[in-house]
Ligand SMILES: NC(=O)C1=CN([C@@H]2O[C@H](COP(=O)(O)OP(=O)(O)OC[C@H]3O[C@@H](n4cnc5c(N)ncnc54)[C@H](O)[C@@H]3O)[C@@H](O)[C@H]2O)C=CC1
């Protein structure tokens with residue numbers, strides 16, 4: 001029996017009379033919930049609500065907004081178990097990872113509840129004695145939020161946290177595969193006393209909803225996380241009304257393993273960075289470059305650790321690798337493995353589709369740069385390992401990508417580590433660290449991995465306009 005969920009617009013459950021979209025559990029492929037198939041009409045109603053709520057919400061002091069946002073933080077914390085279970089059911093990640101994501105997501109809420117109090121202006125010395133020059137930062141207005149399925153909570157709070165703290169109001173369109181976590185988060189915002197219309201969530205036809213928001217001049221900002229392909233489409237549409245945009249797009253992270261690394265730490269970090277969310281993260285390692293002299297030793301150590309991974313339904317205790325999100329994701333991972341093998345790669349572990357949407361944790365060696373997995377984002381549990389001679393070759397090959405989101409370097413020589421990180425064309429770098437993402441630091445990419453930053457004080461600027469006031473005395 002599928003449980004019905006509804007959109008939340010202006011504090012009300014909306015969509016009971018609409019056709020539904022089914023939500024399935026990727027571990028069992030069973031349909032367990034439905035959401036309304038909303039479209040342009042509901043998208044505009046959400047903007048109506050957000051636009052109407054903007055005046056009062058932006059007029060509150062940062063301290064008054066912070067109290068409401070902190071109440072939201074407390075409710076999310078209290079509901080961690082329910083939110084995590086829902087996330088595992090709709091997205092597939094193991095329960096322990098889902099709990100971790102809820103805590104990570106809530107970290108943006110608490111961090112920005114405080115950061116809103118530090119939106120400082122400036123007084124600039126004037127050239128004339130009879131003038132005073134002021135710089136004032138104000139909220140950008142109504143923000144459209146469009147998010148992917150791989151982090152159903154964090155990708156929302158990483159945007160909505162700073163937006164609300166700045167005084168903006170939001171309309172959210174979560175991914176069709178994972179709408180329930182978003183609906184539950186917005187329900188908790190309502191229970192936290194965040195006024196009706198400040199946070200709205202619409203489910204349904206992505207294109208119709210996105211187009212309605214992009215055409216609406218009342219929407220002053222689009223923040224999007226997802227594929228580079230869709231990001232480019234939305235960026236082009238946003239140009240028609242000159243909306244501010246923040247884009248967190250695809251990645252293709254290289255990892256450089258130098259011979260002077262701490263081998264145990266490097267192998268453990270590569271494993272964590274690759275197999276988190278079954279490799280379905282934009283910052284996961286997509287290419288491993290290991291120095292020739294330690295390649296065999298590193299590969300053996302990685303194999304030993306990877307064999308400990310337990311694949312299964314994320315609700316089961318001890319499972320560390322859940323299913324992929326859908327059949328096309330499994331087919332893409334298989335295609336990358338088959339292409340690599342056809343070009344000379346060796347399968348040291350896994351390499352095959354299991355029942356349903358499960359794919360074996362896979363390690364490939366003897367990999368060359370002409371293979372698909374070394375060019376395209378796999379977005380699955382596949383580690384291709386290629387060897388290099390020296391630092392210059394490793395950096396050159398690591399930078400040879402249209403993407404520039406995350407990169408990883410492992411060396412115990414700090415001068416070498418700093419030298420390499422400064423040459424890498426990536427927005428996020430883990431130096432002896434496989435899990436750099438955190439609410440207090442700026443997250444974002446170079447090149448076709450996106451525009452803007454999320455997290456840290458940089459993430460607040462994305463939701464502010466700068467106003468210059470010249471006062472004649
Ligand atoms: N840089 C980053 O932080 C992240 C990047 N990604 C990238 O996103 C991809 C996986 O996530 P997906 O959800 O499959 O990406 P996607 O780009 O297909 O969808 C992302 C969101 O955009 C919506 N959407 C799709 N087409 C649209 C349109 N024409 N108009 C309006 N909305 C539209 C979807 O419904 C979903 O809510 C991978 O390429 C991954 O690398 C995913 C998460 C984080």
Ligand SMILES: O=C(O)[C@H](O)CS(=O)(=O)O
Pocket residue numbers: 150151154155225280281282283437443
């Ligand atoms: O969508 C993603 O892949 C996330 O941005 C990765 S992280 O922020 O959880 O590291």
